[in-house]
Every structure is written in C-alpha cells, then in structure tokens.
Amino acid sequence: MHDLEAMPARVSAFLNAQRTGRTATVRSYALMTGGYSRIMARAEVEWSDGVVQTLVLRGDPPPDKTMLVTDRDTEWAVLQSLSSQPSIPMPAALHYDGTGEHLGTKAIVLEFCAGPSLQAELNALVAEGAAPDDARFTAIRDAFVDTIATVPKVDLDALPSVLERPADWDAYMSSVNRSWADNERLLAESNPTMRYLAAWLDAHRPPPMPLVLQHGDLQPANILIDPSDGGHRLIDWEYAHIGDPREDLGWYVTYSAASGPQLYGADPEGFLARYREKTGTSELHVNQATVGYFSVVSAVKVFSQIVQAMSTMAEGKTGGVLTTYNINAATVGHMNFLAACSALAEPIDALRAMHEQLASSAGGAQ
Amino acid sequence: MIALPTTAQIILDCRRELLEVIGPEVQSDAGKVSVQMLENILRNVATRAAHEIAWMRGETISMETFARDTLAAAPGTSAISAALAALEAGPHQSLHLDDVAKVYSLAGEAFSCAIEAALGGGHGELADRGAALLAARSATEVEIMGEWGFVGRG
Numbered sequence: 145m146h147d148l149e150a151m152p153a154r155v156s157a158f159l160n161a162q163r164t165g166r167t168a169t170v171r172s173y174a175l176m177t178g179g180y181s182r183i184m185a186r187a188e189v190e191w192s193d194g195v196v197q198t199l200v201l202r203g204d205p206p207p208d209k210t211m212l213v214t215d216r217d218t219e220w221a222v223l224q225s226l227s228s229q230p231s232i233p234m235p236a237a238l239h240y241d242g243t244g245e246h247l248g249t250k251a252i253v254l255e256f257c258a259g260p261s262l263q264a265e266l267n268a269l270v271a272e273g274a275a276p277d278d279a280r281f282t283a284i285r286d287a288f289v290d291t292i293a294t295v296p297k298v299d300l301d302a303l304p305s306v307l308e309r310p311a312d313w314d315a316y317m318s319s320v321n322r323s324w325a326d327n328e329r330l331l332a333e334s335n336p337t338m339r340y341l342a343a344w345l346d347a348h349r350p351p352p353m354p355l356v357l358q359h360g361d362l363q364p365a366n367i368l369i370d371p372s373d374g375g376h377r378l379i380d381w382e383y384a385h386i387g388d389p390r391e392d393l394g395w396y397v398t399y400s401a402a403s404g405p406q407l408y409g410a411d412p413e414g415f416l417a418r419y420r421e422k423t424g425t426s427e428l429h430v431n432q433a434t435v436g437y438f439s440v441v442s443a444v445k446v447f448s449q450i451v452q453a454m455s456t457m458a459e460g461k462t463g464g465v466l467t468t469y470n471i472n473a474a475t476v477g478h479m480n481f482l483a484a485c486s487a488l489a490e491p492i493d494a495l496r497a498m499h500e501q502l503a504s505s506a507g508g509a510q
Numbered sequence: 511m512i513a514l515p516t517t518a519q520i521i522l523d524c525r526r527e528l529l530e531v532i533g534p535e536v537q538s539d540a541g542k543v544s545v546q547m548l549e550n551i552l553r554n555v556a557t558r559a560a561h562e563i564a565w566m567r568g569e570t571i572s573m574e575t576f577a578r579d580t581l582a583a584a585p586g587t588s589a590i591s592a593a594l595a596a597l598e599a600g601p602h603q604s605l606h607l608d609d610v611a612k613v614y615s616l617a618g619e620a621f622s623c624a625i626e627a628a629l630g631g632g633h634g635e636l637a638d639r640g641a642a643l644l645a646a647r648s649a650t651e652v653e654i655m656g657e658w659g660f661v662g663r664g
Binding site (some may be wrong): 177332336338340343344475 | 539540542547548550551554595611614615617618621622623625626629630641644645647648651654655658661
C-alpha cells in the first residue's frame, strides 16, 4: 500500500474484480495520517457510470513495522455484521482483500467520511481558547456519550462467531485480569507494574454486569463527523470484543488522560449520568470507581502490545520511530494505573459489598 | 575515550539540528509527524543517557531488599526463592549497560513474585511497601518522559 505509483492500478483492478457491474478507475491515491496501528490510504475513484467516489483502504503494515497486532479477518467479519445493525453509526464496509493478492496486504475498503474527527473538533475549540466550562464542550460531550451508548445495545446474536463468547462475567474477568501477568511473561524484561495489576485487579472486583459488545478503542479520534448530517460515524473496530460494558468508558478515561481535552474529567458525574440514562444502567454499577477500575482493565490489550513491540525491538527483530515514541505511552499507563489502584481499593470493595448485600437480600426474599 | 561533550549533550544537539535545520524542510504530513516524534524521543534519550545506570542500580537494591523481606514473611514461596537465585547469578559486577539492564530485569522478576505473594497472602504492610516502590519507579519514568502527548492524531 506504500507504493504510490503502483497502487492506483492495483486498486482499480481490485475494485473491478468485485463484480459491481461498473468499471472503476482510480484517479488519485495518497496515504493518510491519523492512525497508529494500520496503514490507511485514500483513493479517488471514477466509475464507468460517471459517479466519483472516495474510498478508504485500511491494511496491515509490514510485519517488521507492526506495533499493534490485530486480525483483519475478524475486523472484516465484525464490520459486516455491524453494517446490518441500524443502531451503530459507521462508514459502510464495502470490500475486503482477504489475501493481500490485489492490494499487497490484507486490506478493508471502506466508504470515506469527509468530516473532521471529533478530536479535531475538540482541538479546534482548545486552539481558539474555549474555557473548559464552555457550553460547546458540554454539547460535544453529550453527543460523544450518546454515540458510546449505542455500542452495548448491539444484539450479540448478530455478531460473528469469530468473536469469543466468555462463559460468564467472572470467567471473563479472571481471563482478562490474568492476561496482565501472562503478557508480562512474554517480554524481554520484567515489568513489575503489570504483575501487580493482575494481582490487584483480581483482589478488588467490582459488582458484575451482563457482557456486551465493546468497541475496544473508543476515543474522539475514532469518531468522524459526517458533514452531510452532522452525525457521528464510529471507525477503527479492530479491538471490538464481547466484554464488560464499562470497558469502553474506562478506555476513554485512560486515553483522554494522555490526549485531552477530557470530556469525562471535566465533569465525571455529568458524563456518567447521561451514560446511565442512555443505557438504562444503575449507579451501583456505573460510577466513577467502577469506570476507574475498568480504565485499568480495558488497557491490557493495547498496553501489552505497546510493551511487546518495545520488547521485540530490544531483541533486534523490529524497529520504527513509532515503537520508540510509544515508550512514553507505557510510562503514562504505568502512572495512571498505579494512581487508579491507590485510589480505588476502598470504594470498589464497598460497592462489591453493597452488591452482595443486595443479592443476598433478594435471595432471602424469594 | 572522549567523555565530553556527554552523550546527553550530543543527543540534545542532534535534536536542535532536527528542529532548526531538518524540520522546516520537511513538507509531507507523515514526515512532519515523524519529526515531532523524533524530537520527543531524542529529549527522552538524553535524560536516560545521563542517569539510567545510577537509577537502575539504585532500584535494583530496593527491589531485592523487598523480595528478601517478603520471603522472610512468607517462607517457602518458591517463586521468590527461584527469582532471587537467578538474580544472585546475574552479572552484578559489570557496569556495562547491557549487564546493568539484565540485573535490573532479574531484580524486577524477584520483586514481581514478591508483590504477588504480598497481595495474595494478605500481607497488607508489604503490599503497601511494594506499591510505594512501584510509584517511585513510575516517577523515574515520568522524569524521563518530560512533556509528552500524542502527535499526529485527530
């Protein structure tokens, strides 16, 4: 996908092999910035019926330049199933080169959304000096929460079988918490923080919730604003999985701590009240303490891949400026995870006790 | 060898060249993002180069002490014993960076086993002490990081 001279012809040939009933000619092709994990490119296509269309190609980087490893087959299956769910706003997933035969790497072809990202909109407000209590931030926050709230509503039966279905909440939490330690043991150097997190998270479980679909990387940079209607379009589903509904909230808290402005941190109670209203969840389950807990839980996949990339680099097997640059992402992670553990032990244990008391009362009343 | 300018000073001078001479010549968006990332990396590396051996040696001692204290409180914890034995066999006498980093990692494994035992065994005071050591480790990382934010996103 990096070969700017060859790619227009290759993309044209790929589109023409899709039997769309029209012939495609790619007029321009350029790499896009903005994504950290995949190669992204934009192609302007002129179809034989005169229609001009912009498409986005999303493919795997070369193995020696890969920092975050996810599976395109799974992502394509998820995108196809979500396309049939009207509640999820997202750009249409159009075609897939599942072998890399045409496009040089496994690559998904998506509808292009011309709008800026929600992150760009936030950055513009910051650049013009808007105060944190500016009503425009609140409006963006509310729209962001409304978009987040669409994800757990997806019918799990409609999702592809390649997505793992955990047996129950406890089994899921055991697995995801243990993965902090399991991933640490794969590294070239010890990471005591990861081992501590595995033990701490397991010792302080919050009240359980039914498992749902989670996006896995919900952040304003992964929400595009469609200029045609101002609506949000969710992109980058490579980390989608079935898990606890508080994971996407927790991941956003982790992300926004490193890349503000913080739509959550400015008014956590306002943020969570709207989320509970939109999802029908309770304050016992969705509150600042549980979101803090899941800010740590939700980070394990991405965090482990960042430190694994550092480890692979240390072994001389890969490289790249992005891997080195992201050492600081690991630093931010360590700092935030430890702060969360320090602050959350008491409130999480109190919530768990309250949950068990309520469950016991309900059981006794029957 | 020639010790001055120090490695940190040389790296910071490379960073200045990148920002003042190379950066303005870069036209593509992807190239500009790379320059921003490299600027950040060079700043971090300069701080590391100036202090990393001293920092790793100091933390190694703290982690080993904690592991031995935890083993004393929870005798028979085989994972700690094995990790401490591996640490003792490490290249302690060498100040070459690879050796210091190896010993530091071995001490980290002993520390990890100990903190798991402290949390799992209900040794509250040791668990708090272990958390304090992790917080100090994190503070060093933050000093290396300096000012940092995602570039190229949005």
